[in-house]
Structure formats: structure tokens, C-alpha cells
Amino acid sequence: MAIYVLLGPPGVGKGTLAEMLCAHFGFLHISTGDILREEVRRGSELGRRAQSFMDSGGLVPDETICAIMASRLQEDEVRRRGCLLDGFPRTLPQAEAFDRLVSQGAPAVERVVLLQAGDELLMQRLTARRVCGACRAVFNVLFTPPRQDGVCDKCGGALEQRGDDTEATARARLRVYGQQTEPLVRFYDQRGLVLRVDASQDKHEVRSQVCAALHLA
Numbered sequence: 677m678a679i680y681v682l683l684g685p686p687g688v689g690k691g692t693l694a695e696m697l698c699a700h701f702g703f704l705h706i707s708t709g710d711i712l713r714e715e716v717r718r719g720s721e722l723g724r725r726a727q728s729f730m731d732s733g734g735l736v737p738d739e740t741i742c743a744i745m746a747s748r749l750q751e752d753e754v755r756r757r758g759c760l761l762d763g764f765p766r767t768l769p770q771a772e773a774f775d776r777l778v779s780q781g782a783p784a785v786e787r788v789v790l791l792q793a794g795d796e797l798l799m800q801r802l803t804a805r806r807v808c809g810a811c812r813a814v815f816n817v818l819f820t821p822p823r824q825d826g827v828c829d830k831c832g833g834a835l836e837q838r839g840d841d842t843e844a845t846a847r848a849r850l851r852v853y854g855q856q857t858e859p860l861v862r863f864y865d866q867r868g869l870v871l872r873v874d875a876s877q878d879k880h881e882v883r884s885q886v887c888a889a890l891h892l893a
């Protein structure tokens with residue numbers, strides 16, 4: 677089964693697309709952001725080390741991320757179900773580390789899906805995003821508001837704003853994306869792997885374009 681990398685700036689909809697594709701095709705969704713946030717919630721050693729980087733909108737050190745991913749990518753389930761990587765690789769050193777894992781037997785990247793949208797739309801999506809504290813469902817007070825203010829439609833839990841979705845931190849994340857992650861587009865373009873998708877469109881439109889291009893039925 678194939679490994680797909682989702683690439684694109686914060687707020688562009690990588691997590692949303694991943695959830696839709698995984699629900700339908702049974703892929704594994706590996707989100708480094710979700711893994712790190714879970715470690716922070718649990719108060720683990722890893723979570724404590726990662727938190728300050730995440731709160732400031734910067735990146736967690738490459739060694740930390742690569743160690744997490746080295747063990748995940750070797751799991752049988754990854755090969756059996758196929759997977760969508762959401763948040764890894766995020767820097768050139770991470771992409772190079774990924775190549776080394778592949779040479780040691782991890783499955784290789786089949787395609788890189790690059791989701792694109794303008795900065796102003798991204799800022800709106802990020803600062804208006806709310807997440808259910810109980811079931812992690814995602815809402816957006818501008819675009820997909822819950823029926824009742826501050827309350828999750830699915831489970832009645834309280835909606836929260838992610839600490840890094842405030843205006844200043846969201847801007848910092850967009851800057852970091854441009855500096856550290858965007859160079860990966862060229863890296864994977866040289867291998868002819870990049871599929872570009874206009875992610876300012878409706879999420880169902882994004883999904884159907886991706887499915888058509890990847891020949892997912």
C-alpha cells in the first residue's frame with residue numbers, strides 16, 4: 677500500500693483531507709502535530725520538551741521528530757494499510773532522514789500532495805478554528821460554526837482554541853513554513869512526485885480532485 681505525504685502551510689486543510697481519505701480508504705493517518713499534542717496532554721517527557729517550541733510557533737527539533745517517525749514507519753500496519761503523513765517531513769533534514777529510513781526498509785513515498793492557499797485565507801481559517809476538548813472534532817466559527825456557540829455538535833463537549841492558533845503565533849507558523857518547509861516542494865519536484873491542489877476550494881472539491889489525480893476510486 678502506498679505512502680502519501682501531505683504538504684502545505686498551517687491551516688490549509690491537511691488534517692481535514694486526511695480524515696476524509698482515511699475514513700473512506702482505511703489508510704492510517706499519521707499526524708505529527710496530533711502525536712505531539714497528545715504527548716503534551718499526557719505531560720510526558722517528550723511533551724514537556726516539545727511544548728515550548730509548539731507554543732512559539734516554531735518547530736520541534738529534527739532529532740526528536742525523526743526518532744518518533746523512525747519507529748512509526750517501521751510498523752507493519754503502515755505497509756498493510758497505506759498511510760497519509762500529515763506533518764512529516766517538514767524540513768530538508770527530515771526528508772533526508774526519511775530517505776535513509778526507506779533505504780533501511782521503510783516504505784517509500786508514492787506521491788506528495790501539496791495543498792495551496794493564500795496567506796489571508798489561511799490566517800482566517802487558523803484564528804477561527806475551534807477544537808472539541810473531548811472528541812477533537814474541528815469547527816470553524818467563520819466557515820463551519822457549531823450549532824451552539826462553544827459547544828461540540830458531536831458530543832456536547834466544550835470547544836477550545838489551540839494555543840498556537842492565536843493571531844501572532846499563526847503568523848509565526850506561516851513564516852516558519854515558508855522558510856523551513858517550502859524548500860521540500862523543490863526537493864520532491866525534482867523526483868516528479870508533487871501534485872498541486874488549490875485548497876482554497878470547498879473541502880469536498882479538494883477531496884475529489886485528490887482522489888481523481890491519485891486514482892483512488
Ligand code: ADP
Nearest residue numbers: 686687708709729730734735736741763764766
Ligand atoms: P500546522 O497546522 O501548523 O500544520 P500541526 O498540528 O501539524 O500544525 O503541528 C503543530 C506544531 O507541532 C508545529 O507548529 C510544530 O511546532 C510541531 N510539529 C509538528 N510536526 C513537526 C515536524 N515534523 N517537525 C517539527 N515540528 C513539528
Ligand code: ZN
Nearest residue numbers: 808811828831
Ligand atoms: Zn466533541
